[in-house]
Amino acid sequence: MSTSPSSVEHHRLVVTGAGIAGVGLGVRLRQAGIVDFVILERNASVGGTWFEHTYPGCGCDVPANLYSYSFARNPGWTRMFPGQDEILEYVRATADEYGVTPHIRFETEMELSAWDEEAGVWRVRTSAGDLTADMLISAIGATAEPDEPDVPGLQAFTGHRFHSARWDHGHDLTGERVAVIGTGPAAAQFVPRIQPDVEQLVVFQRTPPWVIPHVDRPVPWPERQLYRALPFLQDAQRNALFAIYESMGVGFRGRTAMIAPIEAIGRAHLRRQVKDPELRAKLTPHYRFGCKRPILSNTYNPALAAENATVITDAITAVDADAIVTADGTRHVVDTIITAIGYKYGRSLLAHRIRGQDGRTLGEVWDQSPKAYLGSAVPNFPNMFILLGPNSIGINSVIFSLESQIAYVMSALEAMDRDGLTRVEVRREALEGFVDEVDRRSAGSVWTAGGCKAYYVDDTGRNFGLYPGFAASFRRRTRRFDAAPYLVEHTAAGKVAA
Numbered sequence: 001m002s003t004s005p006s007s008v009e010h011h012r013l014v015v016t017g018a019g020i021a022g023v024g025l026g027v028r029l030r031q032a033g034i035v036d037f038v039i040l041e042r043n044a045s046v047g048g049t050w051f052e053h054t055y056p057g058c059g060c061d062v063p064a065n066l067y068s069y070s071f072a073r074n075p076g077w078t079r080m081f082p083g084q085d086e087i088l089e090y091v092r093a094t095a096d097e098y099g100v101t102p103h104i105r106f107e108t109e110m111e112l113s114a115w116d117e118e119a120g121v122w123r124v125r126t127s128a129g130d131l132t133a134d135m136l137i138s139a140i141g142a143t144a145e146p147d148e149p150d151v152p153g154l155q156a157f158t159g160h161r162f163h164s165a166r167w168d169h170g171h172d173l174t175g176e177r178v179a180v181i182g183t184g185p186a187a188a189q190f191v192p193r194i195q196p197d198v199e200q201l202v203v204f205q206r207t208p209p210w211v212i213p214h215v216d217r218p219v220p221w222p223e224r225q226l227y228r229a230l231p232f233l234q235d236a237q238r239n240a241l242f243a244i245y246e247s248m249g250v251g252f253r254g255r256t257a258m259i260a261p262i263e264a265i266g267r268a269h270l271r272r273q274v275k276d277p278e279l280r281a282k283l284t285p286h287y288r289f290g291c292k293r294p295i296l297s298n299t300y301n302p303a304l305a306a307e308n309a310t311v312i313t314d315a316i317t318a319v320d321a322d323a324i325v326t327a328d329g330t331r332h333v334v335d336t337i338i339t340a341i342g343y344k345y346g347r348s349l350l351a352h353r354i355r356g357q358d359g360r361t362l363g364e365v366w367d368q369s370p371k372a373y374l375g376s377a378v379p380n381f382p383n384m385f386i387l388l389g390p391n392s393i394g395i396n397s398v399i400f401s402l403e404s405q406i407a408y409v410m411s412a413l414e415a416m417d418r419d420g421l422t423r424v425e426v427r428r429e430a431l432e433g434f435v436d437e438v439d440r441r442s443a444g445s446v447w448t449a450g451g452c453k454a455y456y457v458d459d460t461g462r463n464f465g466l467y468p469g470f471a472a473s474f475r476r477r478t479r480r481f482d483a484a485p486y487l488v489e490h491t492a493a494g495k496v497a498a
């Protein structure tokens with residue numbers, strides 16, 4: 001740490017977010033001997049997603065052997081798909097073990113980060129004072145801001161209401177009439193948990209998810225001991241899982257014959273679990289598997305088929321003091337509404353907190369659609385990298401994609417040191433080239449042509465979330481920072497290269 005002439009605290013890097021991304025970057029920075037960095041975290045804990053999501057049944061849907069850092073394998077996972085508490089503990093332990101925790105400013109919110117071209121620094125306003133930094137890293141994730149349905153009257157509801165991402169554990173649902181709006185992965189995890197306790201469960205569904213059998217199982221103690229003694233066994237399993245996800249991506253990108261067998265499994269699963277033909281018709285997806293995030297569950301369909309559950313597919317037109325009103329005019333009177341429609345992703349309020357060289361915010365620049373070179377860099381935002389940015393998420397563990405981007409940032413820092421670069425800003429042509437490629441490779445994929453509207457697709461139908469290639473290819477492309485697609489400024493020359 002140093003102080004600038006104006007005595008504002010200065011760091012080489014300021015990172016926003018201490019989720020899996022921020023902690024992972026912290027580890028790599030420390031391993032490279034870079035200790036002049038702070039991580040701003042609005043919460044009182046690390047973990048991000050896994051700290052904030054505490055709804056019943058919350059857990060990962062990618063096996064933990066793959067959904068874990070490459071540098072911190074965990075032979076101790078107690079389940080193949082562990083719950084939120086175990087994952088949170090893993091992130092906390094990693095942050096402690098690798099010395100990242102002391103770098104984190106907890107309960108400190110990044111309010112605004114603005115590039116100061118003259119001083120060549122980022123000016124960061126936080127809830128606990130100002131900072132400056134040579135480099136700004138956004139590690140704010142994709143789920144930081146829960147979204148609410150755009151329905152007239154929602155605020156007028158006088159019963160209880162909360163978002164699944166901010167579960168109200170102080171509110172007892174037992175014996176209540178409960179509405180759930182949304183049928184994504186979170187709803188699929190908590191609906192089976194609350195259904196037995198509530199008097200009446202009304203699930204409002206816009207699009208039925210594909211639901212396939214869950215292969216979760218406890219990892220017995222002897223197996224865990226085996227992984228401890230023979231780590232290559234756990235590595236082999238991780239590699240096999242990685243290959244399975246990579247091959248699934250091929251089907252998602254257009255070789256739909258490859259996903260037909262999974263669709264058949266999903267339909268058979270539904271037939272086995274739901275006997276009522278009317279309900280089964282409502283729960284049958286009419287789009288390709290993979291277009292939306294699929295659900296792994298053995299309990300979701302049966303919960304919806306239970307006596308006390310109803311699935312409503314009519315559009316919600318309004319909410320009044322004690323009921324949800326649907327397009328057919330029915331008033332569904334409920335005590336509590338749980339919204340589970342996902343997150344403001346890409347163009348969230350948070351993107352409006354980062355202001356680039358020309359004074360526009362990332363949110364303004366992304367007005368049409370979020371775009372970043374290799375999911376990481378945006379013209380007009382020098383010395384800034386985004387982790388989990390647009391088109392960076394692979395059909396795989398998000399942690400794998402994050403580690404690819406972390407490697408890219410580390411390589412950029414190395415190149416800046418080596419070549420005396422003080423300012424790197426990705427060229428517009430480089431971004432346009434990347435975007436063209438993404439659009440071309442997304443055409444014909446299940447995300448853009450699969451017949452659904454997923455959260456990683458914008459209003460024009462453009463895939464802005466997923467990397468439309470192998471996660472391994474994204475890893476290759478981000479392994480080394482190449483300065484050619486960047487406008488760079490050298491210490492000595494002090495000029496932006498043409």
Ligand SMILES: Cc1cc2nc3c(=O)[nH]c(=O)nc-3n(C[C@H](O)[C@H](O)[C@H](O)COP(=O)(O)OP(=O)(O)OC[C@H]3O[C@@H](n4cnc5c(N)ncnc54)[C@H](O)[C@@H]3O)c2cc1C
Nearest residue numbers: 017019020021042048049060061062109110140141397398
């Ligand atoms: C319920 C659930 C299950 C999931 N399961 C899987 C899975 O099985 N496999 C998978 O690959 N992915 C899964 N995901 C996606 C998951 O979000 C990512 O895998 C990963 O946790 C993202 O980590 P992150 O660090 O990028 O973001 P986050 O975990 O969202 O962390 C971002 C951090 O930034 C902080 N922050 C944001 N804005 C500010 C600000 N202005 N100032 C200060 N701090 C700020 C937040 O408080 C948060 O701690 C799941 C997501 C959810 C919600």
